[in-house]
Amino acid sequence: xxxxxxxxxxxxxxxxxxxxxxxxxxxxxxxxxxxxxxxxxxxxxxxxxxxxxxxxxxxxxxxxxxxxxxxxxxxxxxxxxxxxxxxxxxxxxxxxxxxxxxxxxxxxxxxxx
Amino acid sequence: xxxxxxxxxxxxxxxxxxxxxxxxxxxxxxxxxxxxxxxxxxxxxxxxxxxxxxxxxxxxxxxxxxxxxxxxxxxxxxxxxxxxxxxxxxxxxxxxxxxxxxxxxxxxxxxx
Numbered sequence: 001x002x003x004x005x006x007x008x009x010x011x012x013x014x015x016x017x018x019x020x021x022x023x024x025x026x027x028x029x030x031x032x033x034x035x036x037x038x039x040x041x042x043x044x045x046x047x048x049x050x051x052x053x054x055x056x057x058x059x060x061x062x063x064x065x066x067x068x069x070x071x072x073x074x075x076x077x078x079x080x081x082x083x084x085x086x087x088x089x090x091x092x093x094x095x096x097x098x099x100x101x102x103x104x105x106x107x108x109x110x111x112x113x
Numbered sequence: 114x115x116x117x118x119x120x121x122x123x124x125x126x127x128x129x130x131x132x133x134x135x136x137x138x139x140x141x142x143x144x145x146x147x148x149x150x151x152x153x154x155x156x157x158x159x160x161x162x163x164x165x166x167x168x169x170x171x172x173x174x175x176x177x178x179x180x181x182x183x184x185x186x187x188x189x190x191x192x193x194x195x196x197x198x199x200x201x202x203x204x205x206x207x208x209x210x211x212x213x214x215x216x217x218x219x220x221x222x223x224x225x
Contacts, residue, residue, distance in 0.1 A: 004155075009153070033210070033211040035213065035214075037214075043201075043218065043219055044216070044218065045203070045214070045216040047213040047214065050211070050213060052211060091155055091156065093156075093214075095210065095211065098161075098163065098169060099144050099161075099163060099209065100146075100158060100169065101146065101158070101205075101207070101214060102171075102172065103155045103156040103157070103158075104155050105153060105154055106155045
């Protein structure tokens with residue numbers, strides 16, 4: 001099965017600092033999409049950012065940016081100026097052929113005041 | 114906003130019971146998904162449907178089946194529930210390729 005790896009089960013970051021959450025994936029698809037979702041302790045899944053594999057520029061959405069390196073098959077999420085409300089689980093996801101979406105195991109981020 | 118409704122927030126069933134988890138959308142989106150979420154494993158895709166009566170197996174379909182008789186409703190069926198199917202089940206849908214997923218609030222299923 002095609003796999004997504006998030007090597008950091010848990011991370012800590014100081015409030016107002018930037019943090020990078022890692023994501024690597026395997027694929028032989030020529031075209032695909034990459035997503036990041038946030039799941040706070042309430043359990044809801046919140047879409048953060050999307051990157052198309054043919055997009056020329058790295059995606060940005062407010063404080064979130066995606067460091068996309070296609071040749072390395074990595075799509076790291078960068079959160080700038082961390083806030084206490086950023087404490088949550090973060091999931092990297094990839095759209096495979098036939099529109100299926102698979103997820104990585106997640107990274108738990110804790111923001112320290 | 115897209116509304117994704119899962120019929121139960123919490124469910125307790127006995128081993129061997131047949132269990133139905135329902136997911137209903139209020140839009141006309143093609144793609145619907147069933148995931149299970151377990152600590153340390155993330156979300157694992159059970160089944161996926163891209164149209165009425167069309168389904169594709171995900172990574173962990175064993176012990177599950179699905180039904181999509183109408184576009185707005187996607188049902189997950191546990192034919193004979195087992196304790197290792199105790200999990201959080203999440204339904205999701207998308208409007209199409211490269212579109213974000215909308216999630217239901219989840220069903221925490223406990224099989225005793």
